[in-house]
Each structure stands twice: as C-alpha cells, then as structure tokens.
Amino acid sequence: MELTVLNDTPSESAGGCSTSSCGSSNDQLSHLPDEIKQKVHNHPCYSEEAHHYFARMHVAVAPACNIQCHYCNRKYDCANESRPGVVSELLTPDQAVKKTKAVAANIPQMTVLGIAGPGDPLANLDRTFETFRRLSEEAPDIKLCVSTNGLALPAAVEELSKHNIDHVTITINCVDPEIGAQIYPWIYWNNRRIHGKKGAQILIEQQQKGLEMLVAKGILVKVNSVMIPGVNDQHLKEVSRIVKQKGAFLHNVMPLIAEAEHGTFYGVMGQRGPSNEELMELQDECSGDMNMMRHCRQCRADAVGLLGEDRGDEFTMDKIEQMDIDYEAAMVKRAVIHQGIAEELAEKEKKRAALAAVKVPSGPAAENKHFRPVLMAVATSGGGMINQHFGHATEFLIYEASSNGVRFISHRKVDQYCIGNDTCGEKESALSGSIRALAGCEVVLCSKIGFEPWGLLEEAGIQPNGEHAMEPIEEAVMSVYEEMIATGRLDQSKGESSQMSA
Amino acid sequence: MSLSIIESCVNCWACYDVCPSEAIYEAAPHFLIDAKKCTECEGDYADPQCASICPIEGAILDAAGESINPPGSLTGIPPEMMEKAMAEIQAR
Known part of the structure; x- marks a missing residue:
C-alpha cells in the first residue's frame, strides 16, 4: 500500500507516529x-x-x-x-x-x-x-x-x-x-x-x-x-x-x-x-x-x-x-458565555491529561498490543458529550479506539443532502439509511435508542450502547474499547463488515 | 447596438461589476442592460465583459438576439445529456 511510502518521509510533526493526531x-x-x-x-x-x-x-x-x-x-x-x-x-x-x-x-x-x-x-x-x-x-x-x-x-x-x-x-x-x-x-x-x-x-x-x-x-x-x-x-x-x-x-x-x-x-x-x-x-x-x-x-x-x-x-x-438588538449588551453577555466555555474546555483539558494513562488499555491487554482498532459512532448534540437519542441524530461522529488512544475520524450524515419534498430524489427508510451510513462501525453510542433500531443494528453487526449517556465522548469510547478487550470481543475478527483502518 | 439579458439570468451581479459602461442595472425579476449605454465594450475590451463572465448559458443575447454562450459552451455538459437528465428527474 502507498501508505507506507508517505509515512517513510520524515516529518517533524509526525514523530514516530503515522498520524498527526495519535496518542492521548x-x-x-x-x-x-x-x-x-x-x-x-x-x-x-x-x-x-x-x-x-x-x-x-x-x-x-x-x-x-x-x-x-x-x-x-x-x-x-x-x-x-x-x-x-x-x-x-x-x-x-x-x-x-x-x-x-x-x-x-x-x-x-x-x-x-x-x-x-x-x-x-x-x-x-x-x-x-x-x-x-x-x-x-x-x-x-x-x-x-x-x-x-x-x-x-x-x-x-x-x-x-x-x-x-x-x-x-x-x-x-x-x-x-x-x-x-x-x-x-x-x-x-x-x-x-x-x-x-x-x-x-x-x-x-x-x-x-x-x-x-x-x-x-x-x-x-x-x-x-x-x-x-x-x-x-x-x-x-x-x-x-x-x-x-x-x-x-x-x-x-x-x-x-x-x-x-x-x-x-x-x-x-x-x-x-x-x-x-x-x-x-x-x-x-x-x-x-x-x-x-x-x-x-x-x-x-x-x-x-x-x-x-x-x-x-x-x-x-x-x-x-x-428584532431590536442592543449589541453593547449582547457583547457583555457573550463575553460571559465565552469565558464559561473556555473554563469548561480548560477543565476538560486538565482531566484529559490526568486520564491519559487510562486511555491506553491496561490489564491483560497491556501485554498484547495487537488488538485491532475499532470504529464507534456517537450521537451528540454538542458539548463533547454522548447526549442524543439515536432516532434524533441527523449525523453521527465517528471515533476510532486503538491502543494509541481515541481519535476523531469523521462525521457521517444520515439525512440525504437534499431533504426537500418527494421530487427531490428517491426516499428510503430513514432507519435503513442510518444503519448503512454506519457501515464499518462496531458500536454506536447514544443516550437512548428504541427497540426496533436496536435489533436492526445488532443484525448489522453494530452493538448499540446507551450505558454512557451524558458522559464525555472520548472517555466513553475508550471504556467501551477496554470492555471489548476484557470480554474477548477483540479476539474475534470483525466478521462480515470490512476492516477500515490499519 | 446593445446586448440584452433574458429571463434565465440568476441575478449573480457578476456582469454588473465588470461592465465598463455602467449599462447594467438591478431590476426585477432580473438584471437588465440599458440599450442606450451599452457599447458592446467596443473600444474598451476585445470581448463584451458581461458575456465573458456570465455563468449561465443563454442568458445574454447579442444585438441580433442570438445567444452569446449557447448550451454546453460554459458548463461543458452536452445539451442532450442535460435534457436527458432533466427529463429523468421530472419523471420521478
């Protein structure tokens, strides 16, 4: 694969790692x-x-x-x-x-x-x-x-x-x-x-x-x-x-x-x-x-x-x-809210540094570093939390968990680009569309999920998981990954779905 | 002599900005050319400017009423392909 050619090129930022965003x-x-x-x-x-x-x-x-x-x-x-x-x-x-x-x-x-x-x-x-x-x-x-x-x-x-x-x-x-x-x-x-x-x-x-x-x-x-x-x-x-x-x-x-x-x-x-x-x-x-x-x-x-x-x-x-906008007043309010977000982010950053060790699988896993990476889909409405109902999600964020930690990969839309009336392209069941969009993922994390999608997801080889509702995304993804290691799920191959990442 | 803009115009303002004679004006439902001011850019440029930047095939006519940018000339989509695609979409 050509991947190795590029990674052979020394890069000051990549260090010993194949991607710029690896690590904790x-x-x-x-x-x-x-x-x-x-x-x-x-x-x-x-x-x-x-x-x-x-x-x-x-x-x-x-x-x-x-x-x-x-x-x-x-x-x-x-x-x-x-x-x-x-x-x-x-x-x-x-x-x-x-x-x-x-x-x-x-x-x-x-x-x-x-x-x-x-x-x-x-x-x-x-x-x-x-x-x-x-x-x-x-x-x-x-x-x-x-x-x-x-x-x-x-x-x-x-x-x-x-x-x-x-x-x-x-x-x-x-x-x-x-x-x-x-x-x-x-x-x-x-x-x-x-x-x-x-x-x-x-x-x-x-x-x-x-x-x-x-x-x-x-x-x-x-x-x-x-x-x-x-x-x-x-x-x-x-x-x-x-x-x-x-x-x-x-x-x-x-x-x-x-x-x-x-x-x-x-x-x-x-x-x-x-x-x-x-x-x-x-x-x-x-x-x-x-x-x-x-x-x-x-x-x-x-x-x-x-x-x-x-x-x-x-x-x-x-x-x-x-609307009657008083921008002077709005700026004051905005500054307070921006400050609040900045503090939340700083807090998160501190916590992340403290938790860095947790992100590398420990226990029996530590001796065997050959566990394959796993893609997980997350339903979120913002704030870096798992806080959205599966059925309400119009997109999922895709994360990869591996022995290098957790990294964000992409988002996948579950709506069609054109969501107008029936003349705007062919309609398909929203649910089967969602499941297709999650191809390659092994887990989907959300705050809640209905009975019907649960069954269909399982059939498609994607494990729904509502146990981490209202938790920060990366921590939850790593904890599910560790659990998969502990329960031996990663000893098995991924099954029918294709391997997506080296 | 004057060029003219017809109803396929999408009101993108591009021609308005490049006209050397300030002959183009905003109007409803689409921009128009003031025939008294239009020089077809003679003496200013080799090509009429509005027709050189207009992205819509067929939207600008020459003094004889002919399309300066006929179907396929700007998008590269062969007209028969466009017709076929549009017929398929309308049939849905």
Whole structure:
C-alpha cells in the first residue's frame, strides 16, 4: 500500500507516529505552536474540539464568481439543499451586518463570521470588504474569515490584512493544469473568459501565490480540497504535501457532492463521489504530511449555528427586521458565555491529561498490543458529550479506539443532502439509511435508542450502547474499547463488515 | 447596438461589476442592460465583459438576439445529456 511510502518521509510533526493526531490527545491541533492554538481555540472550522461548543455563520453577500467548477451550479437559490454555494436569500452588506448582530445576540456561542459565497468573496470585493469593515468596527468580538477559490487572492491580500482577518480558506483541488482542466471549465481573467488547461494553469498559479503571500503576512491558511474519484483523488496527496510545505496549517479533504438534480457537470455526467471508506483512507494517507480537518460539514453559504446544524430559518431578513438588538449588551453577555466555555474546555483539558494513562488499555491487554482498532459512532448534540437519542441524530461522529488512544475520524450524515419534498430524489427508510451510513462501525453510542433500531443494528453487526449517556465522548469510547478487550470481543475478527483502518 | 439579458439570468451581479459602461442595472425579476449605454465594450475590451463572465448559458443575447454562450459552451455538459437528465428527474 502507498501508505507506507508517505509515512517513510520524515516529518517533524509526525514523530514516530503515522498520524498527526495519535496518542492521548484527540485534538488534531494539539501539537501546533501556542500562538496558532490561541487563534483557533474558539473557531469551530479550525478546531475539532471547538466545534462541539462554538458556532459559526456565513453571510451571503458575495453572489458573483470568477470561475466555473464542475461541482457547482450557479443557480444557487434553493431552500432545500445543503451544500456549499447554495443560499436562500442574498444580503446587502447592510443587511449582513444586521443579521450578524442578531445572530450573535441570540446565539452567543457564535464566534465566527465567514463570507463564503454563494460565489467567490474576492470576486465581490466591495460587498465583501464593506461587510468586514463595518463588522470589525461594530462587532469587534466576532472573528472574521473568508474562503476563496484563490484566483483574485494575490490582489486582495493587502486589503485582507487591513481588516484584521486572521483566517483564510483557499479551495485548492490540484496543482497540475491537466487535472485542473477536468475540474474547471473556465475562468474569467484579465477581462477574458479563458477555457481549459490555460485557465486552470492561471488559477493554480494565483492560488499558490496567494497562499505564499498570506503565510508571509502571518495569516492562517486552511486549504479545502474536493475529492473527485478518478480525477484528483491520488493527486491530492501531492497537493497536501505542497500546501503544507508552503505553510498552510490545516488541510480539509471533502467528498464531492454530485447529484443529477443539482444540475452540475459532475452530477449530470454521472461522476460519483467517494465512499466514506475512500475518503477516510485518503485523509489518513495525507495525514502523514499534514494536519487534516475531519469535522467539516460542507455547509451552505448562509449557514447559521453549530457545525452540523442550520438555524438559518430563524434569521431570515423579515424576522431580523422585527428584532431590536442592543449589541453593547449582547457583547457583555457573550463575553460571559465565552469565558464559561473556555473554563469548561480548560477543565476538560486538565482531566484529559490526568486520564491519559487510562486511555491506553491496561490489564491483560497491556501485554498484547495487537488488538485491532475499532470504529464507534456517537450521537451528540454538542458539548463533547454522548447526549442524543439515536432516532434524533441527523449525523453521527465517528471515533476510532486503538491502543494509541481515541481519535476523531469523521462525521457521517444520515439525512440525504437534499431533504426537500418527494421530487427531490428517491426516499428510503430513514432507519435503513442510518444503519448503512454506519457501515464499518462496531458500536454506536447514544443516550437512548428504541427497540426496533436496536435489533436492526445488532443484525448489522453494530452493538448499540446507551450505558454512557451524558458522559464525555472520548472517555466513553475508550471504556467501551477496554470492555471489548476484557470480554474477548477483540479476539474475534470483525466478521462480515470490512476492516477500515490499519 | 446593445446586448440584452433574458429571463434565465440568476441575478449573480457578476456582469454588473465588470461592465465598463455602467449599462447594467438591478431590476426585477432580473438584471437588465440599458440599450442606450451599452457599447458592446467596443473600444474598451476585445470581448463584451458581461458575456465573458456570465455563468449561465443563454442568458445574454447579442444585438441580433442570438445567444452569446449557447448550451454546453460554459458548463461543458452536452445539451442532450442535460435534457436527458432533466427529463429523468421530472419523471420521478
């Protein structure tokens, strides 16, 4: 397998371990310098830990785009779809400022305001920067960030650095124009539409240049990549290596979303997305070189709330117009709540350090370190706890327990991306869909579970477990793993379900 | 002579920002081109700017009423594939 090739490459952060997140800590950012940790500790899109506690929002002030991607359809207005590049209503900068303050006052855990579309924020310079300028004056306790395809980035870096934006996400799907030509049919550059490889070449150059310029300015860069099987899947390992070399601090490999009903090139042409297993394997292969983000929910360009939830309906412009927001008062309340979360996190961190020893299986297990890793699914509604009913979960977090400890792997949605009416794709029983989404897991941890799903899960080789309700996730996962060792369950092979991790 | 925008426009603002003549204006249900101001970018650029950035096939017409970006020219989706996919989806 190619895994070994990558892991043979010495990496200062990986040490003797094949992944950046192994050992007793569950946070993929734990080995970063304190200065970076400080910047990201309350950013849900940058810290796996933070995403259980802190919320984010996007304001859709950036409709124009300067490139075409084969996974995007510019008919972006849809209430039922949940994927990047889709919004329900466009906002003017003034409306965006109002909305941001309303959300911040009502969801005090909201720490981050991002501009992510529905087009490219940097192809909408006036609208994007007016929003940032006003928010940095009127709501200084909110972090600002932006994501871009990178084409207009070099020209915008100076202005970005003026607005005190310390996080930028660039979507980089390739560093090879041959591959780029299969992803980007055209770009708009120097007042011309440029098709094919030539356009892809320019885009790649601008992305790389923009990345270097941001890093030189001390702005944190996350790189997003869309994994497109047969197009760039193998190539993304090289992308990961290069962007790390240039100073990106986090790489987020996301699965292609492609359905014919979205009207995108890939959807209509029948290009498939990767399976959960393929995505996880690629993320693991890249992780020898790079911090990988695994908790991305590929949210809409107008999403509001914790990652994985969208409370946008509560904050439509007509509702916001009715709200009377005293932002000065809201800031006081927000500071108290942020302080509370910070204390809770610090407490958790202390406890984690104290419990580090518990996370390595002890007793009879200690002598025999050959127990295979086990994947477990967790139903949680936030706070890092097992606190959700199986039937209420719209997604599960997947953790791996092994003799190296517990690590977060991914999330799996159990809803379809399109949850609209019956014309939106074929319906299947929600329950069988959930069980299929949990393929590869051996245990599912939740606060409660009904009789019917219990039986069906057992039949599928997944052990439901409600005994750890209201316990912290990692501790519960390790305790179940230890129990599996003690009761001899790991002496047996995994049965019919496929082995998912080396 | 003037270009025009028709109903398939999705109101993405891209053309508005790049027009050198400020001929494009916001209107309901979609953006429009002021025929008195439109120069087709002659003297400014080699190609008309709105039609060079517009992402929607068929949304911008030339002075003769012909589509500047005909079906398939921007997305790369062959028109017959698009029709087939849409027919399948509507049949559900």
